[in-house]
């Protein structure tokens with residue numbers, strides 16, 4: 001199995017390390033020719049979604065990535081990556097996000113919660129995180145909530161988290177993503 005990791009900006013190395021620990025090969029996508037390699041899945045990391053959006057468009061990666069996801073390529077988007085999957089950006093998942101939803105004071109915090117399909121007491125690190133304000137299709141399922149806000153969702157081949165699973169030692173979320181591929 002080979003997983004593409006979008007490596008334009010943000011916390012992509014931590015995802016690569018997590019997948020290495022799980023024995024999965026990764027490669028970095030920095031330009032269109034990287035993207036053209038064979039792949040079984042894609043990770044969209046955290047970072048700054050506005051910067052990532054601009055770079056995706058400038059580099060000609062936006063449409064190819066969108067089409068691949070719509071054609072069924074498994075994708076995991078975390079934090080800014082979740083924002084990229086939402087309505088108005090790549091738009092492949094049917095939800096609206098609120099960016100920087102926890103404000104400046106509470107911008108970064110840690111929680112634990114259960115995630116449908118993943119398990120109980122999963123550690124969740126939030127860094128200037130979004131949450132999902134509204135799910136707009138029955139195909140899109142909220143799979144985790146914290147304080148009444150949706151922080152993870154699944155829609156077919158797509159998985160999104162408002163938190164950073166790659167920053168904790170718990171590998172269950174990545175394992176869950178990989179299990180959906182093979």
Ligand code: GLN
Nearest residue numbers: 046047048049079080128
């Ligand atoms: N605040 C960032 C954004 O709006 C997301 C933060 C993150 O990915 N940790 O894009």
